[in-house]
Amino acid sequence: MIRRFCIIGVGLIGGSAALRARGFCGEIIGVDADPANLDRAEALGVVDRGRVDPEQGVEGADFVLIATPVGTIEPLFRRLRPVWRPECVYTDAGSTKGSVVDAARRVFGKVPSNFIPGHPIAGAERSGVEAADASLFEGKRVILTPLPDSAPDALARVGEFWTYLGAKVERMEAERHDEVLAATSHLPHVLAFTLARMLGRKDEQAEIFRYAAGGFRDFTRIASSDPRMWLDICRANREPLLELLAEYEAALREVAGLIRNDDAGRLYACFSEARSAREKFLQLTENNHA
Structure with missing residues (x-):
């Protein structure tokens, strides 16, 4: 059970995760740079509350999913670094993993042990929160690319999360x-x-x-x-x-x-x-x- 779930990037992937995670999360916070998109997400019942600033969105969260384009992840890491909490679990949904791992190393000095890189092999040609689909991950593969020093409990929680969403979880090296x-x-x-x-x-x-x-x-x-x-x-x-x-x-x-x-x-x-x-x-x- 996730007490407070924060999704950064409330589009197809983030919105679909939020819809399916209902019942597994006590509260769902959406972070998005577009206030109008957050308004739609709230109106559609995808998130409970919306925030434009990621620093505010992750406050008090015990699980954070970064579902933004991979090109935005390094600047996002820089914003999150001052408020990064060891008791929270972080993961992402980026389509490339080497670049995400490298970005984390540049920002934090090393990949935080409570950050588990991941990639759900699911999607559609449609985008935006209106395209969110609670069944998007059903039967789909999610590839996690943990590092040798990734925290076992964080890895287990991320795997449990995607399994709850209906996905089949596998592990792979980031380069592969x-x-x-x-x-x-x-x-x-x-x-x-x-x-x-x-x-x-x-x-x-x-x-x-x-x-x-x-x-x-x-x-x-x-x-x-x-x-x-x-x-x-x-x-x-x-x-x-x-x-x-x-x-x-x-x-x-x-x-x-x-x-x-x-x-x-x-x-x-x-x-x-x-x-x-x-x-x-x-x-x-x-x-x-x-």
């Missing part, structure tokens, strides 16, 4: 997390943004979009995600993402060569291999949800 997520999330978002931008800049875009079918809609769905958030993610996880983009460029050049040379056999083999990989992914996903 960033490599995996660069491939499975960050690269696909960059590709979707790039394709949507490329076609959107064509003179005949109205005609192109008019005849776009489900494939275009499915592939570019995630290009409706928050650009600010994805700017921060790309900057924070630059090196793994650049390596994957280089691999993707090489793969595209290979396929372009097969098409240019009318190499039907190898092109068919390429598509068949891709289809098999996709089927393995679907099978694995179904088994994990079983």
Whole structure:
């Protein structure tokens, strides 16, 4: 049971956590830089009280979830440092973990033992508190990236929190997390943004979009995600993402060569291999949800 739960960043992730945490928390305090967003959060019953200043929001809290874009976390740490309390448990929901760990080290000298870096693998192309969904984390994975000197009781409490929200909790090293997520999330978002931008800049875009079918809609769905958030993610996880983009460029050049040379056999083999990989992914996903 959390007596006072403070969420910093009352958007999709923070708002969804607040909705599902009802009954597990005595009081829910929302911190957000946008007063109008806090008003909406209170009106929707997502939080009990709102605060613009994080220093005021965390006062008396025994559990703090930082759910802001990763680019804001270091300045936020600097504001929280004077009011950081050893008896409180802190965690985050950032999409990159190496950058968060590095930010904590720069601000505190080392990562506080009561801060447990985390990342819920859940989301939607919608953003804002209006998109909050109490079932968002149901059956989803949450990756925690504790350090060797992380406090065991803080780690246990963070795991208990996400389990209560319906998530499956796993642990991973921060560096490995960033490599995996660069491939499975960050690269696909960059590709979707790039394709949507490329076609959107064509003179005949109205005609192109008019005849776009489900494939275009499915592939570019995630290009409706928050650009600010994805700017921060790309900057924070630059090196793994650049390596994957280089691999993707090489793969595209290979396929372009097969098409240019009318190499039907190898092109068919390429598509068949891709289809098999996709089927393995679907099978694995179904088994994990079983």
